[in-house]
Amino acid sequence: MAAAVRGAEELELLERLLGLPGGNKYGVQGERKVPVLQTNNGPGLRGLMTIAAHLVRQARKDQLLGSTAEEKAVVQQWLEYRVTRVNGGSSKEDTRTILKDLNMHLEDKVYLAGNIFTLADILMYYGLHHIMVDLTVQEKEKYLNVSRWFNHIQHYPGVRQHLSDVVFVKNRLYTNAH
Amino acid sequence: MGFGDLKSAAGLRVLNDFLADKSYIEGYVPSQADIAVFEAIAGPPPAELFHALRWYNHIKSYEKQKASLPGVKKALGKYGPADVEDTTGAATDSKDDDDIDLFGSDDEEESEEAKKLREERLAQYESKKSKKPAVVAKSSILLDVKPWDDETDMAKLEECVRSIQADGLVWGSSKLVPVGYGIKKLQIQCVVEDDKVGTDMLEERITAFEDYVQSMDVAAFNKI
Numbered sequence: 001m002a003a004a005v006r007g008a009e010e011l012e013l014l015e016r017l018l019g020l021p022g023g024n025k026y027g028v029q030g031e032r033k034v035p036v037l038q039t040n041n042g043p044g045l046r047g048l049m050t051i052a053a054h055l056v057r058q059a060r061k062d063q064l065l066g067s068t069a070e071e072k073a074v075v076q077q078w079l080e081y082r083v084t085r086v087n088g089g090s091s092k093e094d095t096r097t098i099l100k101d102l103n104m105h106l107e108d109k110v111y112l113a114g115n116i117f118t119l120a121d122i123l124m125y126y127g128l129h130h131i132m133v134d135l136t137v138q139e140k141e142k143y144l145n146v147s148r149w150f151n152h153i154q155h156y157p158g159v160r161q162h163l164s165d166v167v168f169v170k171n172r173l174y175t176n177a178h
Numbered sequence: 179m180g181f182g183d184l185k186s187a188a189g190l191r192v193l194n195d196f197l198a199d200k201s202y203i204e205g206y207v208p209s210q211a212d213i214a215v216f217e218a219i220a221g222p223p224p225a226e227l228f229h230a231l232r233w234y235n236h237i238k239s240y241e242k243q244k245a246s247l248p249g250v251k252k253a254l255g256k257y258g259p260a261d262v263e264d265t266t267g268a269a270t271d272s273k274d275d276d277d278i279d280l281f282g283s284d285d286e287e288e289s290e291e292a293k294k295l296r297e298e299r300l301a302q303y304e305s306k307k308s309k310k311p312a313v314v315a316k317s318s319i320l321l322d323v324k325p326w327d328d329e330t331d332m333a334k335l336e337e338c339v340r341s342i343q344a345d346g347l348v349w350g351s352s353k354l355v356p357v358g359y360g361i362k363k364l365q366i367q368c369v370v371e372d373d374k375v376g377t378d379m380l381e382e383r384i385t386a387f388e389d390y391v392q393s394m395d396v397a398a399f400n401k402i
Contacts, residue, residue, distance in 0.1 A: 036389035108232045109202045148199045155206035169201065 008035055008124045011051055017122065017158045019142055026051075032087075034178035048077045048087075048123070064119045074113045078120035095131055099143045102128075106145040110152070117156060123152045132166045133142040140168055180255045180264025180305065184218045184364030192262050194227040201233070202256050209249035211257055218254055218266050251294075264305055289324045315372040318350075320365065320398035323384060323391055328360040332368070334366055335390040342383045346374030365397065372401075 008026035015022050027036045029046065037045040037054070045051045056064045066072035086098055102124075105112070112120040132140075132150050140147045151168045154160045179375060181196065182189040184264055198202075206213040216237045225232035227363070255264035325335055340349050350367035357363050368380075375398050384394045 107228055108235070110232060110236040115236050144198055146203060151199070152201040152206055 008082075010048070011035060011037075011055070012122070012142075013126060013161055014052060014055055015164075016161060018055055018061060020055060020059050027159065036174075044058060048083055051081070052123060063116070066113055066118055066124070071113045071116065071118070075118045078112045079123060082120070082123050082127050085159060086124070099131070099139075099146055102149075103143045103145045106149045110149070121149075121153050121156075122159060125150065125159060128164075129163055129166070133164060137169060145159045179258050179259055180262050180266075181215070181224065181258045182252065182262050182265050184215070184266045186222055189266065190223050190227055190230055192259065193233075194223065196259050197229040201236070203233075204249070208240050208247050210238060210247055210251040212240075213244050213247060213387060214251045214254060223314055224341040235269070237361045251298075253298055253305060255302060255305035256389070264302065266302070311377030314370055316402040317372055318367065318369050318398075318400045318402055319377065319380070319396060320367055321384070322355075322395040322397045323364040323366065324357070324393050324395075325361065325363070325390055326392045328362075330390050332362055332364060334368070338387040338390055339364065339366060339384055342380070344379070345377055346379075369402070 008028065011024075011026055012022070015024065025038055027038065028034065029036045035048055035051060036047055036052045039045065045054055045096050052134075053065060056062065066075040081101075085094070085101075088094075112124060128146075128150065131148075135143075147168050150166065154163075154166060181192045184190065202212055203215050214231075219234070221232050225231060229278055238303065253264070254266050257263070274342060278372065284359065321339075321340060323335065348369045350369060352364060352366035354362040357367050369378075370376075377399070381394050381396075385391050
């Protein structure tokens with residue numbers, strides 16, 4: 001099983017993607033390795049979502065959090081899903097449920113929040129990378145919508161960085177499989 | 179390349195299948211390719227073609243900035259799956275043709291557009307012209323070519339056989355099969371168009387290489 005991109009590493013990827021100068025020091029806390037960011041003023045930030053949103057604002061790329069109220073809500077919802085379900089679950093059963101959920105959601109959407117690229121896509125990509133790497137060709141085809149989205153995001157400028165390029169075959173083995 | 183007739187249900191189905199594993203017509207960003215196809219279809223695809231519909235709605239969200247999207251618009255025949263031709267008829271473009279602004283204020287843009295339209299149509303016409311008849315009966319034939327003896331140069335023999343060229347004849351893979359006493363026969367695959375090439379003609383041409391070929395048989399003959 002490929003190692004999951006977790007916590008600090010993921011936030012550093014996000015920093016680079018956002019074009020931030022870096023230099024933030026991340027720590028981890030507790031049994032579940034919740035990332036912590038120590039800031040110069042105040043008690044510091046805890047949790048992936050909190051820190052990610054903070055970085056996005058720092059980079060002045062607020063559109064990544066959604067433009068309309070609906071988009072903001074959807075981004076928030078998928079970030080929460082990412083933290084609670086994708087990070088929480090590790091069994092085969094959990095993975096299947098996640099892929100099924102996403103596959104259904106992405107059937108009529110290009111990005112998680114619809115038509116715009118958001119933080120939800122970025123963090124979901126980082127969170128799913130280790131899962132997608134291990135999928136068989138048949139599974140990739142079964143979760144066709146996830147595969148399409150994942151392939152799209154990994155080609156989005158600046159997102160993939162050093163992570164491995166997951167290969168999706170163009171020829172479909174089974175037609176009529178959604 | 180192309181999607182067939184994009185105004186028809188069949189064409190939309192081709193588009194739907196094409197977009198199943200892609201977010202855009204070309205590459206990973208919206209481009210003029212998307213706009214070209216978007217403008218060619220009559221309206222939102224039906225709900226059961228959800229891949230096409232998802233793409234349609236997504237491209238629609240770029241409507242305001244469509245002029246600034248990267249790329250150059252090409253004829254519809256330049257996009258889509260390689261094995262489908264574009265047949266979106268010129269007649270379907272007449273919609274654009276009809277709305278000639280009689281009180282046209284900016285003539286220059288109009289003529290620019292007309293020019294683009296004409297070019298597009300020419301390209302379409304060309305792609306249609308080059309289209310072959312839809313059904314060509316083809317057969318796959320496996321030939322056994324036997325040499326005179328074990329001293330016959332099999333490489334040369336194969337070269338001779340492959341040197342036979344005819345319209346509608348394509349040579350495929352070949353192998354040498356031992357028949358005994360060190361003698362090998364050449365087994366070679368070819369695909370022919372039934373109307374243009376017959377086995378008689380093949381036999382005649384192959385046995386013409388008398389120095390190498392003793393005899394020739396058709397080992398298998400399959401309609402494709």
